[in-house]
Amino acid sequence: MMNSPGAAIHARGLTAVRGTRTVLRGLDFSVEPGRITGLLGPSGCGKSTLMRAVVGTQAKVTGTLDVLGRPAGDASLRTRIGYVTQDPSVYDDLTVRQNLEYFAAVLLPGRRHRAARAEAVTRAIGDVDLTSHADALAGNLSGGQRSRASLAVALLGTPELLVLDEPTVGLDPVLRRDLWELFHRIAADRGATLLISSHVMDEAERCHRLLLMREGEILADDTPEALRRRNDTATVEQAFLHLVDTAAALTAPAHPQDQR
Numbered sequence: 001m002m003n004s005p006g007a008a009i010h011a012r013g014l015t016a017v018r019g020t021r022t023v024l025r026g027l028d029f030s031v032e033p034g035r036i037t038g039l040l041g042p043s044g045c046g047k048s049t050l051m052r053a054v055v056g057t058q059a060k061v062t063g064t065l066d067v068l069g070r071p072a073g074d075a076s077l078r079t080r081i082g083y084v085t086q087d088p089s090v091y092d093d094l095t096v097r098q099n100l101e102y103f104a105a106v107l108l109p110g111r112r113h114r115a116a117r118a119e120a121v122t123r124a125i126g127d128v129d130l131t132s133h134a135d136a137l138a139g140n141l142s143g144g145q146r147s148r149a150s151l152a153v154a155l156l157g158t159p160e161l162l163v164l165d166e167p168t169v170g171l172d173p174v175l176r177r178d179l180w181e182l183f184h185r186i187a188a189d190r191g192a193t194l195l196i197s198s199h200v201m202d203e204a205e206r207c208h209r210l211l212l213m214r215e216g217e218i219l220a221d222d223t224p225e226a227l228r229r230r231n232d233t234a235t236v237e238q239a240f241l242h243l244v245d246t247a248a249a250l251t252a253p254a255h256p257q258d259q260r
């Protein structure tokens, strides 16, 4: 269960530089515990960089970033956060169960944890609905099954915070729906916090709360319902486009000749 009081993630003036580019520009936001927060925005807007900052793997980050009550990157957070990147994190030449046993051995090493390891592996495989494929080689799984196997690795330690970078990319609508049902079960049953990135706007409607990003800045931080209402639109996608147009109009020079 989530046991940190207050926000699960709290950022003030969060800035990240990659190469010579400032990719995150002084972000202020909080992520509610026990809820699903969607991080949405076009490709290249900084979603992965923000997630890397949260899990503590991004260099050149300044400002304040607290995660589960500790500074991001703190060693004590390692077992409390599950992180799934866009790249598959399972070995093709091992079965699903062997993959999980391998990662469980890193998380819970030693003979005295043998029973706990076996239990964690069986539970994680069941959580992602891969029990019938537990003995299949990861290399022979479909894209959706591989995504679920990667998610199972992240679920091994029953993390309080799950950070999932575009977990549904390339999946068909049925698999996408199934995964979102699983995300909701994880939040509801365990009180875990989920931060999930996507550039598919219809997935925004499935989140409790949204951070809409554009060009390294946060355009909006609200519920899908409030975003639609405030922008007087039928969908979050339309609300996002409205916010983008408004932001572009505000930053456009008053006189076109200023551009020269």
Ligand SMILES: Nc1ncnc2c1ncn2[C@@H]1O[C@H](COP(=O)(O)OP(=O)(O)OP(=O)(O)O)[C@@H](O)[C@H]1O
Pocket: 018, 019, 020, 021, 023, 041, 042, 043, 044, 045, 046, 047, 048, 049, 050, 199
């Ligand atoms: N190693 C790097 N050096 C310089 N710039 C980088 C580096 N890696 C990423 N960037 C730039 O940082 C910006 C943000 O990248 P990031 O991967 O965070 O975006 P994203 O929103 O996750 O995109 P996508 O949805 O395509 O994954 C992009 O403009 C990208 O070109």
